[in-house]
Amino acid sequence: MKKLFTIIALSLGICFGGVAFADDIVTGDATEAVVAVVGDAGTEVAVEPAAEVLDTGTTAWMMTSAALVIMMCIPGLAMFYAGMVNTKNVLSVFSQFFATAGVVSILWIVFGYSIATDTTGMEEGVFNLHSFIGGTGALFLAHLTPDNIVGGMPESVLITFLMSFAIITPAIVAGGFAERMKFVSAILFLALWFTFVYAPVSHMVWGGPGSLMANWGVLDFAGGTAVHINSGIAALAACLVIGKRKGYLQHPMPPHNLTICLVGAGFVWLGWFGFNVGSAVAVNGTAGMAMLNTQIGACSGVLGWMIVEWIKNGRPSALGLASGALAGLVGITPGCAFVGPIGAVIVGLMTGAVCFFFVSVVKRKFGYDDTLDVFGLHGIGGMVGAILTGILCVPAFGGTENVQIVPQVIAQFKGVLFTIVYGFVVSWIILKAIDKTIGLRVDAETESVGLDQSEHSENAYNL
Secondary structure, three states, X not given: OHHHHHHHHHHHHHHHHHHHHHHHHOOOOHHHXXXXXXXXXXXXXXXXXXXXXXXXXXXXXXXHHHHHHHHHHHHHHHHHHHHHOOHHHHHHHHHHHHHHHHHHHHHHHHHHHHHHHEOOOOOOOOOOHHHOOXXXXXXXXXXXXXXXXXXXXXXXXXXXXXXXXHHHHHHHHHHHOOOOEOHHXXXXXXXXHHHHHHHHHHHXXXXXXXXXXXXXXXXXXXXXHHHHHHHHHHHHHHHHHHOOOOOXXXXXXXXXXXXHHHHHHHHHHHHHHHHHHHHHOOOOHHHHHHHHHHHHHHHHHHHXXXXXXXXXXXXXXXXXXXXXXXXXXXXXXXXXXXXXXXXXXXXXXXXXXXXXXXXXXXXXXXOOOOOOOHHHHHHHHHHHHHHHXXXXXXXXXXXXXXXXXXXXXXXXXXXXXXXXXXXXXXXXXXXXXXXXXXXXXXOHXXXXXOHHHHHHOOOOOOO
């Protein structure tokens, strides 16, 4: 009962503390809020109720995309992660995912959507406070009515689609500290991380003209920086602060069920079409190109990982093939609508190869225990994809952007570096604060018993 009251108190504190934080930053009128939408090159779409005509095709696709991204998270990523942990920690992974979905969804409604999308006070080319965080015009979604149309769809559909991104990004982070963090600490960390890292960074990336990365000219179509580098660097900070699992690098820790893992990877692959193609926020040629390049990136990632693993280990592994697909998907995400098919092949091959190197060589060399390779797949894959987007987006390489390579690559580097530094520092501060108060890690006995039994009094398998 004491734990229950603690969790409720923490949840209320996050909700109302986040609102207070947002109110301190900026004030706005819900009826005049201008909301930016994830879209082609950060295109801004104004929220003007009843001013636009409903496009049933776009609406149907965006509804489908939101559902695909939710499926990509639960059961997709949850199964991929759960298959790789020890039998005694399977349910802890699923529990963290379900709880994260519940908490983040409510936070998204209360203040997340507002501070991520409200563009009040922003001006193209101008750097101000609003370049970093959105306004408060959409707090509690008080402005929302069934007649609000944005980009040809009900605003409620857009809110749900963006909510799915907000759910899966913290869930990705959980793979970095799997099998050793207290349940209440994990949920508190992910809620605070969503509030102070994900929501502001998503605004900086997709806030439209006047946002930090739009002013820099950064290209990120569907989340290379805001989602993958962001989550990867947070997972690295988490595994460094919490420390290694008992017995890490001293005895084998193989996945307990590769079949579940591979099925989960398949769901993630399928859901990624909602993730990337849905980011066009339309049914058009841009969406079609994003769809083709997403598939090419995944398949090329499989080949890139497989070739390097075959050379190094003498044979490809099933887990490696699935990891290669995910690496390719991560790599193509920032540029899926900006590069051509050949560019997508290059991105997938490079990302698959580089991620294999980080997962199999760099991680072991430096000894950090990123349990499920979140940094190695999402962090590194996002970095590789972001930089290659700056090179391969030009027409000379089959891309769609009329930019110069050197300035664009510099802009991409700035976006990557800022995300790394901001994400790592804020994540580290949040983790240290939790560790000093309620503690991050379970005790040694609890870790030996397993989180399923100790944290949830349940077992994944009752045989």
